[in-house]
Amino acid sequence: MRTTVGIIGAGPAGLLLGRLLDDAGVDNVVLESRDRAYVEQRQRAGILEHGTAEALRAAGAGERMDREGLPHDGIELRFDRRRHRVDLPALTGGRNVTVYAQTEVCKDLIALRLDGGGPLLFAAEALAVEGAETAAPRVRYRHRGRESALECDYVAGCDGFRGVAREAVPEAVSRVFGRTFPFAWLGILADVPPSHGELVYARHDRGFALLSMRSPTVTRAYLQVPDGTHAAEWSDEEIWDELDRRLETDDPSWTLHRGPVTAKSVTPLRSYVHEPMRHGRLFLAGDAAHIVPPTGAKGLNLAVGDVVTLARALTLRHEKGDASLIDAYSRTCLRRVWQAERFSCALTALLHRAPDATPFDDRVQLAGLDRIAGARSAETDLAEGYTGFPLD
Structure with a gap:
């Protein structure tokens, strides 16, 4: 099978990237190692940042979120038996967050994908990414008991911390930063x-x-x-x-x-960042590149930021032959990633009591x-x- 962009992983990151590329006329294939029921049922994040909600709406995936999600204009801090409400819109020029579970985001994006989007293969286990440094990378995968290869121009690794995409980046060019709480x-x-x-x-x-x-x-x-x-x-x-x-x-x-x-x-609870987030024609996104402690509710939202950035870069390359955003992908994403790490670690330190x-x-x-x-x-x-x- 041949496509322009091979996407490994059908979590919110991979599914949203596929949707954005479909809208831009860039053909793509999504491979997911689990079955559909698992993807639609696994409990994960539930807080959508303002920008994440807007990105889902722009992709045509916001109708049910706007109908069933719970917009929140504030959070409450409790300490020393006191209560203090933080008014989010008043402090940010109108921005808020939405409570809407990751499972529901996946259901919405899967439904859109199956209703006229590109191929989505469930129970398709990615085995390896090969030739990331070449102009013709490929993803080896197993589907229905048979090994096959997905030939691509680009590969997006949205397959999480334990996926094969990150393993395809040589140790010699990788820098890893982490902390375990x-x-x-x-x-x-x-x-x-x-x-x-x-x-x-x-x-x-x-x-x-x-x-x-x-x-x-x-x-x-x-x-x-x-x-x-x-x-x-x-x-x-x-x-x-x-x-x-x-x-x-x-x-x-x-x-x-x-x-x-x-x-x-x-x-x-842990923090993890892999630099760079790009190697040749392989791009890492979401948990494949970074993990944050959940205190700041940043994991899903960082993944969305990654794929919005990547979709813009691949669309510009497709429409105008301009690779400047592709070349800037890792640098652009890491600025946001490190700000989210800073915020999440600081909030964790502020609210948790260390054993010592x-x-x-x-x-x-x-x-x-x-x-x-x-x-x-x-x-x-x-x-x-x-x-x-x-x-x-």
Whole structure:
């Protein structure tokens, strides 16, 4: 099989890239190692930045998001039994975020792809990227028990941290930066309406807590736990009790709504960046190139930024023969990636209690949160980072 752009991975990044290239008249093929049901059901991110929502609308994938998604104009910080709301639009010139799960984004983009888009092969395992330094790279893959090759002009590696795309970049030209945090998140889904209309980020002496949602009837919540924790170690009652403690406030009007827990998982926290994000005619996007701690809700949004940048570059090359944006791809994306890493790591450090934290460290955290609550400049910096850095 032959195409202009071979896309490995049918997560939001690969699917959106395929959609954008379809709209630009650039033929492409998407290979996905899992089946459709898995892609449409795996639970991942749920917060869309302002720019991500706009990119989905521009690609024709925003109708259901606008109908069923939950626009949020603020977040709440809790610390020292205090509540402080950050008004996102007031601080950013009208920008906000939307709660809309990654699973739903994938469903929308898959439906568009199957309704007149380019080929999308599920259960097509990419085995290797070959010839990335040449004018004719290829992706070897296995589909329906047979090995085949996808001949391309360009390859987009949207296949995650453990995919084959990043492995095709030689160690001699790679630079890797990373950090592993000494704690994890215990996350739950529960069949109970959210206890608050906006996300709540809580700093507590017992550890961080996040109160989120997936819909008006489904709560998503997280607790900071020691690294290496297993979800089965926590009973449902223990989780709700701990959320109650960490979200405590002097405001008697607020209470935590409890309900049946339908899913539990533990997510380790780490940062990772691979430079460069381009090698020859191979481009890395999303988790294949970078991972951020989930505190800032940047993972999915960074992936969207990558593929919007890549689609513009490949479209310019297709329409005008101009490779300038292709040559600038890695440099352009990495500026945004490092800003997101900075924001996510700083927010993580501000809200989580390290295992070896001292009373001095506690006071510094509280001073940082008090600064956000009391200084518009600090609050604006948080709001601008949270709603997203420009895609340009």
